[in-house]
Amino acid sequence: DVKVTQSSRYLVKRTGEKVFLECVQDMDHENMFWYRQDPGLGLRLIYFSYDVKMKEKGDIPEGYSVSREKKERFSLILESASTNQTSMYLCASSLGPGQGAIRSGNTIYFGEGSWLTVV
Amino acid sequence: QKEVEQDPGPLSVPEGAIVSLNCTYSNSAFQYFMWYRQYSRKGPELLMYTYSSGNKEDGRFTAQVDKSSKYISLFIRDSQPSDSATYLCAMNEIQGAQKLVFGQGTRLTINP
Numbered sequence: 001d002v003k004v005t006q007s008s009r010y011l012v013k014r015t016g017e018k019v020f021l022e023c024v025q026d027m028d029h030e031n032m033f034w035y036r037q038d039p040g041l042g043l044r045l046i047y048f049s050y051d052v053k054m055k056e057k058g059d060i061p062e063g064y065s066v067s068r069e070k071k072e073r074f075s076l077i078l079e080s081a082s083t084n085q086t087s088m089y090l091c092a093s094s095l096g097p098g099q100g101a102i103r104s105g106n107t108i109y110f111g112e113g114s115w116l117t118v119v
Numbered sequence: 120q121k122e123v124e125q126d127p128g129p130l131s132v133p134e135g136a137i138v139s140l141n142c143t144y145s146n147s148a149f150q151y152f153m154w155y156r157q158y159s160r161k162g163p164e165l166l167m168y169t170y171s172s173g174n175k176e177d178g179r180f181t182a183q184v185d186k187s188s189k190y191i192s193l194f195i196r197d198s199q200p201s202d203s204a205t206y207l208c209a210m211n212e213i214q215g216a217q218k219l220v221f222g223q224g225t226r227l228t229i230n231p
Contacts, residue, residue: 004162033218040127040223041223042125042207042221042222042223042224043163043207043221043224045218048218058218090162090163092162107153107165107168108165108209108219109165110155110162110163110164111162112161112162113160113161113162115160
């Protein structure tokens, strides 16, 4: 089974703090993603990485950055946390095009989520 | 207009009922269609995926795709309280970026 692990499930941070959300996957997937999920807004893509050190902005990248130094690890960074970044953050991974992604329908596997509250 | 529209509900039905969950979409290039189930305070888990038009059955769950109408459905037969969750549809193209486009999710409650 694919395992996507988000190390922090529940965090409370102060406005202006730098926040790191860590994610590790154990299936050698090329693609990794960070989403946020808010009531009424659904899942929104923040950043996407298709290879080590490669990243692409999603729909709502403002206020966030990412780091992917190793294939299995993808970090989301909030440089200066604000109250409007209070949300549930979901990490995900999937096979890349060279890994047979199309045969699996580009299926994405999610972690359990990290609940961030900024006060 | 959003690329994928899904009625957010909430939807509440009695145990044993047949449940129909639906999504419409606007991008005719979408080829792969998925349904995810998300329990409260958990990440979404893949329930089923289908390619192009047609039906796919897995136990009590049936996924249906009608590309001509740009409409997909998930049917749950003999619904159980354990089926209570939020159901998200998702879809993408064969070519292009590896990103899925998600519906908003429908919150479903099965009452014993």
